[in-house]
Amino acid sequence: MAIVLGPNQYGKAEVRLVHVARNGPVHQITDLNVSTALRGDFAAAHLSGDNAHVLTTDAQKNTVYAFAREHGIGQIEDFAIRLGHHFAGSLPGIDGARIEIEQYRWDRIQVDGVPHDHAFSRSAGEKRTTVVTLDRGTAFVVSGLAGLVLLKSTGSEFSGFLRDRYTTLPETTDRILATEVTARWRYAQSDLDFGRLFDGVRTALVSTFASLHSLALQQTLYRMGEAALTAHADVAEIRLSMPNKHHFLVDLEPFGLDNPNTVYYAADRPYGKIEGTVLRDDAPDPGPSWLTLPGFC
Numbered sequence: 001m002a003i004v005l006g007p008n009q010y011g012k013a014e015v016r017l018v019h020v021a022r023n024g025p026v027h028q029i030t031d032l033n034v035s036t037a038l039r040g041d042f043a044a045a046h047l048s049g050d051n052a053h054v055l056t057t058d059a060q061k062n063t064v065y066a067f068a069r070e071h072g073i074g075q076i077e078d079f080a081i082r083l084g085h086h087f088a089g090s091l092p093g094i095d096g097a098r099i100e101i102e103q104y105r106w107d108r109i110q111v112d113g114v115p116h117d118h119a120f121s122r123s124a125g126e127k128r129t130t131v132v133t134l135d136r137g138t139a140f141v142v143s144g145l146a147g148l149v150l151l152k153s154t155g156s157e158f159s160g161f162l163r164d165r166y167t168t169l170p171e172t173t174d175r176i177l178a179t180e181v182t183a184r185w186r187y188a189q190s191d192l193d194f195g196r197l198f199d200g201v202r203t204a205l206v207s208t209f210a211s212l213h214s215l216a217l218q219q220t221l222y223r224m225g226e227a228a229l230t231a232h233a234d235v236a237e238i239r240l241s242m243p244n245k246h247h248f249l250v251d252l253e254p255f256g257l258d259n260p261n262t263v264y265y266a267a268d269r270p271y272g273k274i275e276g277t278v279l280r281d282d283a284p285d286p287g288p289s290w291l292t293l294p295g296f297c
């Protein structure tokens, strides 16, 4: 029996980077959380403390800031691909990299209906994400979003489900449907108009949630994924995690009141957790795209 070193990677996690593009008086702000991870031959560092092939995590952090200054940022996928190629291509002993970026949304403040040049308000919660994996010169791009909270006050029912001795849930033909979408989708290639595609996938998800008459959150999830893939040939696969944010009708009978789908209790837990993948049957090989990405089936 021998004990050996298994898969490993290392990098700087959660480098907070804010970039202000000052092209004249109207500024653009990009607010990111960047994590880097390098893969390669780091056996000596782990086995004997020989750091000759270790690019410090401090240097990785510095590179993120320097690249923002030297090249700007643009779309987060393009920034991640640039960083990944740099780490995985230019240094000995490093043959792979994974760059993970979260982008926080800022909206330009309107003053008396006029967009302000340099003042912004942060839109709560929602993040745009990307994970770019560089593997022997090829970039695998998985983009997504998190914290997208959606609700419809009708147009959702849930009935006809399996019943056993513990089933008490009443069937309903009219309920609130609410969820907080986490989505990750894999692009079929890495040379794309990522900003346009992000907007397009987000629109497909949101508009399908709104317009589909839902028979179950599972059906809504599938149809949202299907709409994203139908609209965008460059999206090979999408994985969705959608908690069912239950809204229960409050029993007002003790007070002599009816409740015609008007007064609800918004429960925060427990919640149903509906997760699924929608993909093309001829999707290209994902390679290491999903490696180390937790939280999806």
Ligand SMILES: O=c1[nH]c(=O)c2[nH]c(=O)[nH]c2[nH]1
Pocket (backbone or CB within 6 Å): 158, 169, 215, 216, 217, 218, 244, 272
């Ligand atoms: O859309 C739903 N899917 C379920 O699987 C489920 N289970 C449950 O209790 N309510 C719901 N709603």
